[in-house]
Amino acid sequence: MQTFYFALALFLLLNLFAGMWRVLRGPSPADRMLAAQLFGTTAVAVLLLLAQASASPALRDVALLFALLAAVTAVAFVRRAWPEEGGERDGE
C-alpha cells in the first residue's frame, strides 16, 4: 500500500510538471495564476499522500498551510493585478 501511495504522489508530481507549460506560455496573467492554483491543490494532494505513506502526520499541517496560501495568493492576485474594478473603490 505504501508503494502505491508513493507511485500516486509521483504521478501527481508529473501532472504538476506538465502544468508548468501553461505557466510558461500564458497568454494572460490569469492563465498563469490558474495554473499556479492547480499547483496548490495538487501539492495539497501530494502532501496528504506522503503524510499517509511515510506516517508523518505533520505533513497534513503543511498541506493545510498550502491550501490556505493558495487561496490568499489568488485573492491577492485579483486585487493587485486587476485594480480597476468597476466603481467599488473601498478604502483607497
Next chain:
Amino acid sequence: MTASDYLAALLLISGAVFFLAGTLGLLRFPDVYTRLHALTKADNVGLGLVVIGLAIQAESLAAVGKLLLIWLLVLLAGASVSYLVARGALHKGIRLWKR
C-alpha cells in the same frame, strides 16, 4: 490487502484521474473561462476523492477530521477564487471564446 485497501485504492486512482483531467484541460482549453472550468474539477472532485480514499485508511478520527477540514477549505477557496478570477477577467475585457 483487505477490502478497505481496495476501496481506498479505487478512490485514490479516480481522484488522480480527475487531477489528470484538470491538468489536460488547463493545457488544452482555449481561454480563461474554460480553463477555470477544468481547474475546479480537479480542485473539488479530485481532491475530494483523494481525501475520502485517505480518510478510509487514516489512523485516528482526528486525522479524518483534519483531512475533511482541508478539503472544505479548498472547496471554499476554489469557489471564491474562480468567481473572483472570472469576474476580474470579464471586467478586464477578456473575450469569451467562440468557435
